[in-house]
Amino acid sequence: MVQAWYMDSDEGDQKKPHQTNPPKFVTLEKLLTFGVHYWKIDSKDQLDKIVEDRGYNYNDEVTCNKEKLPNYNEMMKKFFEEHVHPDDETRHVLDGSGYFDIRDPTTDTWIRIQVIKGDMISVPAGLYHRYTNDENDYIHAQRFFKGTPVWTPYNRASGEHPSVAEYLKIFGKTQ
Numbered sequence: 650m651v652q653a654w655y656m657d658s659d660e661g662d663q664k665k666p667h668q669t670n671p672p673k674f675v676t677l678e679k680l681l682t683f684g685v686h687y688w689k690i691d692s693k694d695q696l697d698k699i700v701e702d703r704g705y706n707y708n709d710e711v712t713c714n715k716e717k718l719p720n721y722n723e724m725m726k727k728f729f730e731e732h733v734h735p736d737d738e739t740r741h742v743l744d745g746s747g748y749f750d751i752r753d754p755t756t757d758t759w760i761r762i763q764v765i766k767g768d769m770i771s772v773p774a775g776l777y778h779r780y781t782n783d784e785n786d787y788i789h790a791q792r793f794f795k796g797t798p799v800w801t802p803y804n805r806a807s808g809e810h811p812s813v814a815e816y817l818k819i820f821g822k823t824q
Contacts, residue, residue, distance in 0.1 A: 651687050651768055653680060656750065656759040663729055663781045664748075667761060675760050683754060684773035684820055690741060691767070699769065703739070705793040710743065714787040728780040732802035735812045736794065738778070739771040740764070745788035752777040754820065764788075775816025777805055 653675040656667040677687055690696050700708075713728075715721045731752070740749075746765040751772060753760050763783070764770055772778050782788055792798075803810035 650689065651677070651762060651764065651770075653677075653760055653762040655753075656761045664784045664786065666763075666783075680751075680760075680762070682820070683751065684776060684816070685751060685762070686771040687762075688769040689767055690769050696741065696769070700793065703771075703793075704795050705739065706796065707794045707798050708791050709798070710789065710791050712787075712789045713747070713782055714745075725782065727802070730802070731777050731779050731805040733775050733777055733805070733810050733812050733816075734799065734802060735810070736774050736796075736799050737771050739769070739793040741769040741791040741793070742766050743789045743791055745782075745790075746785055747780060747782045747788040750779045750781070754817075773816060773819075775810070775812035775814070777813075 654666075654668050655673040655675065657669045659665075659667060661667075680687065688695070688699060690699075712718060713721075713725065718724055742764050744766050746763065749762045749764060749770060749772060750759050751762065752758070754776065762770065803812070
């Protein structure tokens with residue numbers, strides 16, 4: 650089962666767990682209040698049903714490690730910058746592990762979500778987030794999209810993207 654927790658304020662190595670002391674864990678129910686969906690995928694039939702129910706019509710695969718991802722260090726730095734997308738970011742971990750960090754829209758603090766093989770997560774459009782590999786430094790994931798794939802991140806530092814206002818209308822929170 651997926652684990653999620655509020656992060657400490659240490660700016661050190663992003664690949665470390667960064668749990669508070671003592672750890673303050675976050676439930677799947679709380680993540681769902683922010684629009685974050687999680688599934689443990691046990692079969693192709695289960696995955697196919699989620700894909701159909703959510704209307705995904707395009708997918709591809711990506712491997713994030715030094716051997717497979719061109720410009721690895723630059724790309725990982727880019728993934729770790731706080732950003733939003735105009736579409737949901739949905740990933741199914743085929744192998745390896747990593748961390749999705751989301752901003753708690755009620756407190757503006759980071760929540761770290763650890764994903765491992767078999768986990769599937771969907772971060773809604775307009776919710777600030779970032780991604781990093783963990784200390785294993787390897788993840789192989791399937792990416793899902795509705796319509797034409799859009800990979801464009803809109804960094805928080807460059808100003809608020811319209812997807813944030815849409816997110817707030819749906820979830821009624823402040824970021």
